[in-house]
Structures are given as C-alpha cells and as structure tokens.
Amino acid sequence: MSEDDSIPAPETSEKPAEKSPERRRSWLDRISSAFSGEPSSRDDLVALLRDAQSDGLIASDTLRMMEGAIAVSELTVGDVMVSRSQMVSLPIAARFLDLMKEVVESGHSRFPVHGENKDEVLGILLAKDLLRGVVADNGPGNVRELLRPAVLIPESKKLNLLLKEFRLSRNHMAIVVDEYGGVAGLVTIEDVLEQIVGEIDDEHDDAEEGVDQIAAHADGRYVVDALTPIADFNERFGADFPDDEYDTVGGLVTAAIGHLPDTDEELTLGAFEFRVAKADARRVHAFHVSVLSSDH
Incomplete structure (x- = not known):
C-alpha cells in the first residue's frame, strides 16, 4: 500500500520543471473560456493566439495566417x-x-x-x-x-x-x-x-531589373521598398536583422508592429526608425527609414 501511495510522487516532482506554470495556467484558462461559449471579442482571440505564438505553440507564419483569416470576416470587398x-x-x-x-x-x-x-x-x-x-x-x-x-x-x-x-x-x-x-x-x-x-507574387510582380529598392534622399532619409530582402538591407546599412523567419523588410517590420500598419505609423528597430510611406488594405509598399546611430 505504501508503495502504491508513492506512485503519484514522480508526477508532482515534474510540475516545477514546467516553464512559467502560472502563465501557462492563465493561457489555458483563456483558451478554454474562448471555446466555452462565454462572451469574448475578436481582440481577445487575437491576443490568445499571440500568446500561443510567444509560448512556441504555433509558428509566426501560422499566427499571421490565423490573424488574416479573422480579419477577412471584418473586411468588405x-x-x-x-x-x-x-x-x-x-x-x-x-x-x-x-x-x-x-x-x-x-x-x-x-x-x-x-x-x-x-x-x-x-x-x-x-x-x-x-x-x-x-x-x-x-x-x-x-x-x-x-x-x-x-x-x-x-x-x-x-x-x-x-x-x-x-x-x-x-x-x-x-x-x-x-x-x-x-x-x-x-x-x-x-x-x-x-x-x-500575405502577398502572392508571380512572375509579373517581380521588381523591375535595375530599380534600386533602397533610395537615398537629400534629407538623409531613405525610401525602402517593403519587398527589399532583409539580407540586402543588412548589407547596405551594416545591420544584422535576422532573416530566418521573414524574407523582406516589410515582413520584419509588420511583424514587429504586430498588425498591418497604416501610412505614417512608426517603429524603431535597433538603430533605425521605420515610418510607413505607403500602405493599403493588403500590404505595406514602402518605408521612410532614418538611421539613428551616427556611424552610418
């Protein structure tokens, strides 16, 4: 009997090894309430999905598609x-x-x-x-x-x-x-x-050959095409933005902002200030970029 009573002990000893148990309980409470029929908003659901992405339960690309699927029901033709x-x-x-x-x-x-x-x-x-x-x-x-x-x-x-x-x-x-x-x-x-x-490109959507995706202005700012590869941006400015999750500057900045930004929205990433120069209901097209550090 005493040996049987000791069987649950390993289960309780594993609990402290879990990462952030209070946060996980909170996340589980929220997801259970979201599907329990209780009143909830779309914002709550989106916040729930972002928590899941932060906890590593869903990939960032999956999060973007799920957010897009939710937004589709709110957008009109x-x-x-x-x-x-x-x-x-x-x-x-x-x-x-x-x-x-x-x-x-x-x-x-x-x-x-x-x-x-x-x-x-x-x-x-x-x-x-x-x-x-x-x-x-x-x-x-x-x-x-x-x-x-x-x-x-x-x-x-x-x-x-x-x-x-x-x-x-x-x-x-x-x-x-x-x-x-x-x-x-x-x-x-x-x-x-x-x-x-997200944007579906075909052979007719490619950037024109010879067109500079990063153009310098006299006031010291740059106009950067949102489809500029992160690797090209890094090479031009000596930056080190990761390109393992996002291929383009537009994808990187949009993910950092957390939603599809409107024209004139701003975000500072590292030594750079990004201001949305052109955007529509589908995607960001271009940024005004200012280099904040003095070594560029």
Missing part, C-alpha cells in the same frame, strides 16, 4: 478591390490582335469586357479562351462567343462570404458595383487570399 480607374477592361469592338497585345502587356489572365463604356460589362474574357480563338483553324470569330458570365457584387459584401462564393462557383473574378449600379472596380480570389496568406 470595397477594402481590397481594384478601383475602376485601375481596371484593365477591354472594349468589345477591339480587334483580336489589339486584345492579344493588351493581354501580353498587362500580364493578367482575366479581363472584363465592356460595351460603349465601362459600366456596360458584357462578360469576362479569359486569356486562354482568347488564345484558342486566335489559333483556331477557322480563324478568330466574334469576341462575344468567348465571354463568360460576369458576377456582380456590392462593395459592402464581406470577404469571407465572397471567398465561399468563389469556391462554390469556381469563379475567380467579380465585378464590384456601387449603390447606383455603376462599376466601382473588380476583385479577384487572389485579392481575398492575400488577406490571409
């Missing part, structure tokens, strides 16, 4: 859409050769096709359908025959609902209309997914 002025829309009356030229120059794969003006959207033209029409044995036919139906959605539509519709309908583009029925812009499935996983 109007927050991420490509505005009407930036749309690449093709006129129905254009010749096939002119359409092909526009496809090649833009690098896009889907295009709204309009009638007399951009508000008259007739359908969506896929680059692959256009190519098939051009190389067809019987020659190019009517562009209308290649169009696919256009999906129209309001600016106020939530992104999580749009993503579900994209998945069910297998559409990758929707035309955004304003309250008067006019075309306000367009949104693609990539625009939505980038809110969760």
Whole structure:
C-alpha cells in the first residue's frame, strides 16, 4: 500500500520543471473560456493566439495566417478591390490582335469586357479562351462567343462570404458595383487570399531589373521598398536583422508592429526608425527609414 501511495510522487516532482506554470495556467484558462461559449471579442482571440505564438505553440507564419483569416470576416470587398480607374477592361469592338497585345502587356489572365463604356460589362474574357480563338483553324470569330458570365457584387459584401462564393462557383473574378449600379472596380480570389496568406507574387510582380529598392534622399532619409530582402538591407546599412523567419523588410517590420500598419505609423528597430510611406488594405509598399546611430 505504501508503495502504491508513492506512485503519484514522480508526477508532482515534474510540475516545477514546467516553464512559467502560472502563465501557462492563465493561457489555458483563456483558451478554454474562448471555446466555452462565454462572451469574448475578436481582440481577445487575437491576443490568445499571440500568446500561443510567444509560448512556441504555433509558428509566426501560422499566427499571421490565423490573424488574416479573422480579419477577412471584418473586411468588405470595397477594402481590397481594384478601383475602376485601375481596371484593365477591354472594349468589345477591339480587334483580336489589339486584345492579344493588351493581354501580353498587362500580364493578367482575366479581363472584363465592356460595351460603349465601362459600366456596360458584357462578360469576362479569359486569356486562354482568347488564345484558342486566335489559333483556331477557322480563324478568330466574334469576341462575344468567348465571354463568360460576369458576377456582380456590392462593395459592402464581406470577404469571407465572397471567398465561399468563389469556391462554390469556381469563379475567380467579380465585378464590384456601387449603390447606383455603376462599376466601382473588380476583385479577384487572389485579392481575398492575400488577406490571409500575405502577398502572392508571380512572375509579373517581380521588381523591375535595375530599380534600386533602397533610395537615398537629400534629407538623409531613405525610401525602402517593403519587398527589399532583409539580407540586402543588412548589407547596405551594416545591420544584422535576422532573416530566418521573414524574407523582406516589410515582413520584419509588420511583424514587429504586430498588425498591418497604416501610412505614417512608426517603429524603431535597433538603430533605425521605420515610418510607413505607403500602405493599403493588403500590404505595406514602402518605408521612410532614418538611421539613428551616427556611424552610418
């Protein structure tokens, strides 16, 4: 009996070896309450996830995606859409050769096709359908025959609902209309997914060859492209920022701030002050960087 009574002893002796037991209990209390049906806010849930990342329970990349997934339910189409002025829309009356030229120059794969003006959207033209029409044995036919139906959605539509519709309908583009029925812009499935996983680059998104991603200004500041590799930043300024978790300056600074920053938000990292020079609902594009130490 006395030997049996001593069996729990090793279990209690292991408890003191745990790191920060009070903090872990607090974390477990919070996560249990989050799923117990008790009232809680999104901010509480995000704080909970950040605690989990700090405790090493989830990776930083996973945290960013989980935060993005939470944010998607709060964002609307109007927050991420490509505005009407930036749309690449093709006129129905254009010749096939002119359409092909526009496809090649833009690098896009889907295009709204309009009638007399951009508000008259007739359908969506896929680059692959256009190519098939051009190389067809019987020659190019009517562009209308290649169009696919256009999906129209309001600016106020939530992104999580749009993503579900994209998945069910297998559409990758929707035309955004304003309250008067006019075309306000367009949104693609990539625009939505980038809110969760971050910027999705393809061969057309690469920085132009020869363009300096770090430009010096006369006032002593620098303009740094957010996609500048951390290794390049370190080499330019003699810095030693780690690049094991983040590849770019934008990823490093955004993670340090703890959220997607707005224009003019500031953060000091080491000997550098970063001020957001340009940002939108999807990502940071550029920083103004000041060197605080006197040895640069």
